[in-house]
Amino acid sequence: MxxxxxxxxxxxxxxxxxxxxxxxxxxxxxxxxxxxxxxxxxxxxxxxxxxxxxxxxxxxxxxxxxxxxxxxxxxxxxxxxxxxxxxxxxxxxxxxxxxxxxxxxxxxxFRASERLMKHRARVGPLAAALAELEARARRRGRVPPGARVVPLGPLAVAALAAMQATLVGGTREGASKRLAALAADPAWSLTRVLEVDGVPQGLVAARRSGDACAVPSHFIARHLQAGEGSSGWPALVLLARSLGDAHALGVESCSFECLETNRPMTALADRLGAECVGTRELRILRI
Ligand SMILES: CC(C)(COP(=O)(O)OP(=O)(O)OC[C@H]1O[C@@H](n2cnc3c(N)ncnc32)[C@H](O)[C@@H]1OP(=O)(O)O)[C@@H](O)C(=O)NCCC(=O)NCCS
CATH class of the missing domain: 3.40.630.30 (Gcn5-related N-acetyltransferase (GNAT))
Structure with missing residues (x-):
């Protein structure tokens, strides 16, 4: 106090x-x-x-x-x-x-800075388009052979918590608790982990509610982030798998948010035919 x-x-x-x-x-x-x-x-x-x-x-x-x-x-x-x-x-x-x-x-x-865009898309066409993009990236050799996407299990939690604490700040313990709760919660069962040669390198958090799902966030190890030479394949394979699994389970619609300035994400949203269903003006104060 x-x-x-x-x-x-x-x-x-x-x-x-x-x-x-x-x-x-x-x-x-x-x-x-x-x-x-x-x-x-x-x-x-x-x-x-x-x-x-x-x-x-x-x-x-x-x-x-x-x-x-x-x-x-x-x-x-x-x-x-x-x-x-x-x-x-x-x-x-x-x-x-x-x-x-x-x-x-x-x-x-605070000054007006940028817009947060909320997108919605039908899961079937979205999953098909993502699968096609992933297949093309694999054919072109952009995805390392040791890359695979798996459900979030207890073994990945410690490694991902350390990575998240480095990327976003905060304690490993806090991130660990949160990720362990995601792993145990059936509502978050579409959450997927990217592994390269068995080492966790990223996560997409996806929540299911009936026939809809939301993809609120993802993070990728810094050396694999778009712009660091990865051409965005990690986010692509994570989303392709999570939404492919959602489609297989009968989930029909998907929503996600991204900043207007996040060009790789907005370009992907456009390309995949996602509809923009709302925007929010963000205001920023540099400290
Ligand atoms: C916005 C809100 C949090 C302001 O709370 P507050 O305790 O009244 O704010 P403060 O007293 O610290 O105001 C600081 C200054 O902001 C400006 N301000 C605050 N409310 C204002 C109003 N209704 N109209 C015009 N200016 C206002 C004034 O410049 C004020 O200084 P002043 O009183 O000396 O003129 C409150 O009105 C609220 O809860 N609104 C609903 C939720 C919301 O909009 N949250 C903000 C976005 S996260």
């Missing part, structure tokens, strides 16, 4: 900070009223790897309506920014659906 920043403005409030680990780390900070203990606002942040290679902290902040315009969100933001700096994040990223959120972010120095 910590005194709120700017004590003269927040004489009656305190900030509580807690930490949970989720795909690396995430941080929740809550503003409570001194005395009553009433929660006045909360903010949370978690890391995401940007296609530029930087780690950004994505955050959300909310303050209860009667306590707005008293600097509570500003204090919560200052806490999260200080924490993100210690974790060597290059920037904070947020999006706001409401006008007051947009005004708040603008007042605190």
């Amino acid at each position: 910590r005194e709120a920043l700017g004590a003269e403005r927040h004489a009656c409030r305190m900030l509580l900070t807690g930490q949970t680990d989720d795909l690396g780390w995430s941080r929740l900070t809550v503003a409570v009223e001194r005395g009553s203990g009433l929660v006045l606002g909360a903010a949370a942040a978690c890391p995401r790897l940007h296609s530029s290679g930087e780690v950004h902290a994505w955050l959300a902040v909310r303050v209860v309506a009667p306590s707005r315009r008293r600097g509570i969100a500003t204090s919560l933001l200052a806490e999260l920014a200080a924490d993100a700096r210690t974790r060597e994040c290059a920037a904070l990223v947020a999006h706001a659906d409401e006008e007051e959120g947009v005004s708040f972010l603008a007042a605190r120095g």
Whole structure:
């Protein structure tokens, strides 16, 4: 528990900070009223790897309506920014659906940066197109013979947790716990691991819900990332296998998000005929 920043403005409030680990780390900070203990606002942040290679902290902040315009969100933001700096994040990223959120972010120095696009596609044609692209990449010798894609099992967890902690920040223990939970959860049974010569080198996390699935994230060892000479085959073979398995299980539709600036992903989405079903304006504050 910590005194709120700017004590003269927040004489009656305190900030509580807690930490949970989720795909690396995430941080929740809550503003409570001194005395009553009433929660006045909360903010949370978690890391995401940007296609530029930087780690950004994505955050959300909310303050209860009667306590707005008293600097509570500003204090919560200052806490999260200080924490993100210690974790060597290059920037904070947020999006706001409401006008007051947009005004708040603008007042605190966030600038419109790029758009997050949500895509949806039918799994059958998508899986077929991915299988064809993979077969072509293999014919051209782009995929090493020792590369194979397997379900996420307990043996891969330790190696992947170490890799994730290096790529995204946070502790190995936290990443390990999260990945072990994914491996044990039937909803995430479409999650797949890329191995090269038996060594885990990447993961695509995919969640199934009835006849739909979502592919929320993937990560690949740095030396195999697109732009480092891999031409994107690791993401391709991971997605091909995960969605091929989804199709075999009768899953019909798939959704995924990617940044407009992530050219390999948006080009792949276009090429595979995925429909863009929504966009979000992201705002960024470099720290
Ligand atoms: C946006 C929100 C978090 C702001 O909380 P808050 O505690 O009122 O914010 P602060 O008091 O720290 O405001 C800091 C500055 O932001 C700007 N601001 C905040 N709310 C504003 C509003 N409704 N209209 C215009 N400017 C606003 C002002 O410049 C303000 O400084 P000032 O009061 O000295 O003029 C709160 O309105 C909220 O919970 N909204 C719903 C959720 C949301 O949109 N979250 C933001 C995106 S993650």
